[in-house]
Amino acid sequence: MSLKFGHKIEIHAPGTVANLVCGFDILGFCLHEPCDIMELTLTDSGTVVIEPDPVYHLPTKPEDNVAGMPLLAIIEDHKEHKIGFHLKITKNIKPGSGIGSSAASAAGAVVGANHLLGHIFSKEELVQYAMLGEKVATGVKHADNIAPCIYGGITLIRSIAPLDIIPLASPELYVTIVHPQIEVKTSDARAILKKQIELKTAIKQWGNIAGLVAGILQKDYQLIGRSLEDYIIEPVRSILIPKFDEVKAKAKIAGALGGGISGSGPSIFMLSDHLETAKKIELSMQEIYDEINLSRHTYVTTINNEGVKIISSE
Incomplete structure (x- = not known):
C-alpha cells in the first residue's frame, strides 16, 4: 500500500x-x-x-x-x-x-x-x-x-x-423528483411496515419486480410503466406523505410512465422518456404543493x- x-x-x-x-x-x-x-x-x-x-x-x-x-x-x-x-x-x-x-x-x-x-x-x-x-x-x-x-x-x-x-x-430515462420539505426518518418508515403479507399479494409483487427488471433490460418503457406498482410498501408509507396520491395521479396525466415513493420518502419520483414530459411533471408537482403552501424542492435529472x-x- x-x-x-x-x-x-x-x-x-x-x-x-x-x-x-x-x-x-x-x-x-x-x-x-x-x-x-x-x-x-x-x-x-x-x-x-x-x-x-x-x-x-x-x-x-x-x-x-x-x-x-x-x-x-x-x-x-x-x-x-x-x-x-x-x-x-x-x-x-x-x-x-x-x-x-x-x-x-x-x-x-x-x-x-x-x-x-x-x-x-x-x-x-x-x-x-x-x-x-x-x-x-x-x-x-x-x-x-x-x-x-x-x-x-x-x-x-x-x-x-x-x-x-x-x-x-440503464435505459435513457428522465427522472422528476419532488421533495416536500418535511422529514421522514427511514427507521420510522420501516417500523410501520407489515410483518406478514398474503401469498396472492406477494405473487402480484413478484410479477411486477420481474416485469420491471425485464423492462429495464429490454428498454421497454411501457413494460417499465406497467410494472411500477407496489402492493406492499407504498400503501402503508404513502400516508406519511402529503398529497401523495394526487401527485402520482397528476404526474401520470402529464405523461409519466410511472413512479412512486423515493426510498422511504417523503420525496416522490416519476420516470418519463422525454425532457419536455419530465418538465411538465415537475410543474404539476409544484402546483400541488403550492396549493397547500408546503415548501418543496424539485429536480429534473437523469440516471x-x-x-x-x-x-x-x-
Missing part, C-alpha cells in the same frame, strides 16, 4: 432512488442531481476527524456518523499502517429526504478512502464497508442506495448475505451511470 499523508481529494457523492416502487430493498438507481460535496484527507492520526456541519449539525463522533463508521472499519482492518482521515461534508442532499442522503455520505467516504489508499478495494468490498453507515442511520445494513451510488446506474441486490450485486444496463466521482486531488 502506497501512502501519501496529507493527500486531499474532493468527491461528488450523488443522490439515489431506492426501492423503485415494487423493488423494496433490492432495486435502486443513481442520480446526477442532487449531489453532496466531500473533502477527504489521508492522515496518520489513526482515527477519523469530522468537521462540524453548520447546517444539519450531523454527528462529529465518527461511530455515530454514517460516513465516519465505514472509515473507522477501514482503519481497523489496516491498523498496521496507522492511517486516519479528516472529513468535511457539504450536504446538498437533505437528511430524511428519501434521496439517499446517508448512502451518499457513506459511499463517498469509502470511494474516497479507496482512492487515497491506492484502489485496494473492489466495488463489492466498498459496498460492504458503506453498508455500515446505513446501519448507523437505520439500524439495518441495506444496499439499495449504496450499490447504485458506488456502481452507478441501476443495480439489483439479489442477496445481502452473501452480497450479490447485479448492475443493470447517473458513473456514481461517486473524484473531482480533484492535491
